[in-house]
Amino acid sequence: MEQGNVTKISSLGEFGLIKRLTESFPLKNDSSIKGVGDDAAVLKYDSENILVTTDLLLEGIHFDLTYVPLKHLGYKSAIVNFSDIYAMNGMPRQIVVSIGVSARFSVEHLEELYSGIRLACDIYGVDLVGGDTSASMTGLAISITCLGSAVNPVYRNGAKENDLICVSGDLGAAYMGLQLLEREKKLFEEGHDTRNEFSGKEYLIERQLKPEARKDVVEALAQKGIVPTSMIDISDGLSSELLHICTQSNKGCRIYEDKIPIDYQTAMQAEQFNMSLITAALNGGEDYELLFTVPLGKHDLVEAIPGIKIIGHITDESLGQAMITRDGNEIQLQAQGWNSLK
Amino acid sequence: MEQGNVTKISSLGEFGLIKRLTESFPLKNDSSIKGVGDDAAVLKYDSENILVTTDLLLEGIHFDLTYVPLKHLGYKSAIVNFSDIYAMNGMPRQIVVSIGVSARFSVEHLEELYSGIRLACDIYGVDLVGGDTSASMTGLAISITCLGSAVNPVYRNGAKENDLICVSGDLGAAYMGLQLLEREKKLFEEGHDTRNEFSGKEYLIERQLKPEARKDVVEALAQKGIVPTSMIDISDGLSSELLHICTQSNKGCRIYEDKIPIDYQTAMQAEQFNMSLITAALNGGEDYELLFTVPLGKHDLVEAIPGIKIIGHITDESLGQAMITRDGNEIQLQAQGWNSLK
Numbered sequence: 018m019e020q021g022n023v024t025k026i027s028s029l030g031e032f033g034l035i036k037r038l039t040e041s042f043p044l045k046n047d048s049s050i051k052g053v054g055d056d057a058a059v060l061k062y063d064s065e066n067i068l069v070t071t072d073l074l075l076e077g078i079h080f081d082l083t084y085v086p087l088k089h090l091g092y093k094s095a096i097v098n099f100s101d102i103y104a105m106n107g108m109p110r111q112i113v114v115s116i117g118v119s120a121r122f123s124v125e126h127l128e129e130l131y132s133g134i135r136l137a138c139d140i141y142g143v144d145l146v147g148g149d150t151s152a153s154m155t156g157l158a159i160s161i162t163c164l165g166s167a168v169n170p171v172y173r174n175g176a177k178e179n180d181l182i183c184v185s186g187d188l189g190a191a192y193m194g195l196q197l198l199e200r201e202k203k204l205f206e207e208g209h210d211t212r213n214e215f216s217g218k219e220y221l222i223e224r225q226l227k228p229e230a231r232k233d234v235v236e237a238l239a240q241k242g243i244v245p246t247s248m249i250d251i252s253d254g255l256s257s258e259l260l261h262i263c264t265q266s267n268k269g270c271r272i273y274e275d276k277i278p279i280d281y282q283t284a285m286q287a288e289q290f291n292m293s294l295i296t297a298a299l300n301g302g303e304d305y306e307l308l309f310t311v312p313l314g315k316h317d318l319v320e321a322i323p324g325i326k327i328i329g330h331i332t333d334e335s336l337g338q339a340m341i342t343r344d345g346n347e348i349q350l351q352a353q354g355w356n357s358l359k
Numbered sequence: 360m361e362q363g364n365v366t367k368i369s370s371l372g373e374f375g376l377i378k379r380l381t382e383s384f385p386l387k388n389d390s391s392i393k394g395v396g397d398d399a400a401v402l403k404y405d406s407e408n409i410l411v412t413t414d415l416l417l418e419g420i421h422f423d424l425t426y427v428p429l430k431h432l433g434y435k436s437a438i439v440n441f442s443d444i445y446a447m448n449g450m451p452r453q454i455v456v457s458i459g460v461s462a463r464f465s466v467e468h469l470e471e472l473y474s475g476i477r478l479a480c481d482i483y484g485v486d487l488v489g490g491d492t493s494a495s496m497t498g499l500a501i502s503i504t505c506l507g508s509a510v511n512p513v514y515r516n517g518a519k520e521n522d523l524i525c526v527s528g529d530l531g532a533a534y535m536g537l538q539l540l541e542r543e544k545k546l547f548e549e550g551h552d553t554r555n556e557f558s559g560k561e562y563l564i565e566r567q568l569k570p571e572a573r574k575d576v577v578e579a580l581a582q583k584g585i586v587p588t589s590m591i592d593i594s595d596g597l598s599s600e601l602l603h604i605c606t607q608s609n610k611g612c613r614i615y616e617d618k619i620p621i622d623y624q625t626a627m628q629a630e631q632f633n634m635s636l637i638t639a640a641l642n643g644g645e646d647y648e649l650l651f652t653v654p655l656g657k658h659d660l661v662e663a664i665p666g667i668k669i670i671g672h673i674t675d676e677s678l679g680q681a682m683i684t685r686d687g688n689e690i691q692l693q694a695q696g697w698n699s700l701k
Contacts, residue, residue: 050408051512051514054515054607055447055514055515055516056412056443056444056446056447056515056590056591056592057410057411057412057443057444057446057447057449057505057507058410058411058412059408059409059410059447059509059512060408060409060410060411061408061409062404062409063406064405066392066401066402066403067401067402067403067404067409067506068399068400068401068402069399069400069402069453069455069488069489069504069506070398070399070400070455070489071455071457071489071490071491071502071504072457072491073457073458073459073491073493073500073502075459075493075494075495075496075500076496077496078459078493078494078495078496079493101398101399102398102399104398104399105397105398105399105401107399111411113411113412113413113504115413115414115415115502116415117415117417117420117500146411147411147412147413148413149413149414149415151415151417151420151421152417152420153417153420154417154418154419154420154497154498155496155497155498156496156497158415158417158459158500158502160413160415160457160500160502162411162413162455162504163399164409164411165399167401170393170401172393172397173396173397173398174397248398249398250398265396
């Protein structure tokens with residue numbers, strides 16, 4: 018964390034701090050009736066389904082402030098919640114944000130964090146409607162709950178035999194970005210000059226520090242009249258998420274190694290690190306892409322959406338969940354995604 | 360924390376842990392369409408207003424596990440959120456619960472915590488519909504977001520001149536309970552035998568460790584057709600909360616010291632500790648009683664509700680916010696409530 022102006026949080030008090038952090042968040046959605054400032058926010062959703070998701074992010078477990086700028090952290094904290102709402106085929110509408118901060122944080126630090134949250138809210142059309150602000154004994158804790166609306170919510174458990182398995186964007190880049198940042202941190206701590214180390218690797222760093230959620234995919238699906246049979250966002254790796262869909266749908270699957278979308282920078286970096294590229298793509302996590310299934314009859318419609326790749330199909334449960342490698346072998350998919358509790 | 364059977368959290372993994380903790384929470388409300396197990400919960404509220412409130416509770420700041428049993432902590436964590444919904448004249452319907460746990464916690468510890476959350480949900484008719492489970496570097500973090508419904512939401516800003524100021528239950532007991540527990544902790548740490556120290560003080564301990572939220576008051580008001588002009592729950596002390604109502608309503612107030620409801624045990628304990636009883640009642644906090652205003656014409660109706668006391672009235676803003684003491688003096692109300700950021 019850089020040091021600039023320093024205003025002690027205690028000089029504002031809880032209500033002063035909340036006011037300072039939230040006053041530049043105007044309400045944009047019709048469903049937001051009353052935002053920050055009472056015992057609870059008031060919303061009105063009429064006939065739509067309401068979606069609710071929540072994430073708790075803790076310093077030292079989910080983020081490392083030695084290389085994550087607070088503004089980026091705020092942005093990403095919001096995005097990971099929006100992504101869960103898109104994964105239900107919904108649109109995020111409101112968030113409530115709780116933070117716990119230790120004494121080393123100043124008001125300016127929190128303004129940085131909230132500027133990232135505000136940017137995400139502006140871009141994705143979401144309102145900040147409440148939260149809680151507290152001291153913490155150690156480090157920074159961020160808890161965000163996001164509410165959204167869905168006309169046709171899509172679950173993980175609706176995949177049918179012969180459905181096409183589709184994925185947006187490309188996979189493994191955020192994981193490679195994390196490896197790069199961790200390596201640079203280590204080199205920096207050992208006294209090396211690490212400037213300009215990221216030239217030509219900007220995409221990997223950006224995918225790790227400033228991911229986006231796939232609002233555009235949900236909009237494109239709606240525009241083409243496609244309601245996926247199942248959907249999930251890829252936060253713990255393709256393999257782990259596809260297993261969730263198969264397990265909850267009681268189905269098997271076949272995906273094809275040569276169909277899995279991977280960016281050029283990701284491939285180059287895997288080679289430089291002498292790491293398995295396909296492992297990074299299958300198990301890397303933090304991609305925040307959408308993984309979904311559609312009936313076979315939607316093949317041409319879904320293929321026409323920019324950035325969507327068809328990577329395989331759903332099978333009967335008895336066939337298990339497997340990937341066909343480039344050389345034609347079948348390997349079982351395994352959930353090796355990131356898990357803070359392991 | 361007592362030690363009994365010990366199952367390592369890592370032996371279950373994140374999904375196994377979530378399943379174990381949440382499988383005994385059946386959905387009770389029509390508005391809960393889909394609970395735990397997908398990217399987001401799905402709710403349906405039809406034409407009612409949706410209320411959203413959130414609280415972040417951190418070990419060492421909000422609770423001390425040396426004297427707070429985990430089951431009580433779970434219960435209280437839920438109750439404080441329900442209380443915010445009642446304070447909006449609503450009914451809590453759903454919660455999402457996120458926890459961050461350090462390595463010293465076992466699965467059995469978390470089951471204790473969740474048994475308290477479940478008890479609160481059972482008694483108050485609330486569904487657990489989602490959450491997040493994570494490791495933490497130090498201590499326990501609990502973040503709960505509660506959703507509720509309200510036909511007539513009541514804000515803090517609607518108090519009118521001459522409205523009656525009403526409060527439920529009695530004040531200051533939870534604060535006295537906290538002082539007792541802190542004193543016993545100190546004595547215990549110094550090697551004294553502290554058994555049986557709480558005889559005759561059970562009410563104070565219970566108000567601190569196992570508070571209740573005032574569902575009954577919201578129901579009684581509805582039954583009598585009373586919609587308060589303003590309402591807030593008393594978490595930071597009567598004085599601080601009444602100032603919120605006055606400030607947001609642009610009004611003054613007069614309350615009367617001899618009308619403020621105080622339990623016998625609270626009064627006895629204040630004397631034993633040689634503390635100011637009225638200060639405990641005004642600024643103690645954690646009472647989770649409801650403070651509300653009603654039009655003068657509702658005097659007889661509101662007075663007939665068991666456990667409601669009329670303690671004063673709303674005035675023009677120019678008269679300020681003051682309490683009339685037993686000897687007829689006027690003292691300005693001040694916000695000295697509990698604030699973790701001070």
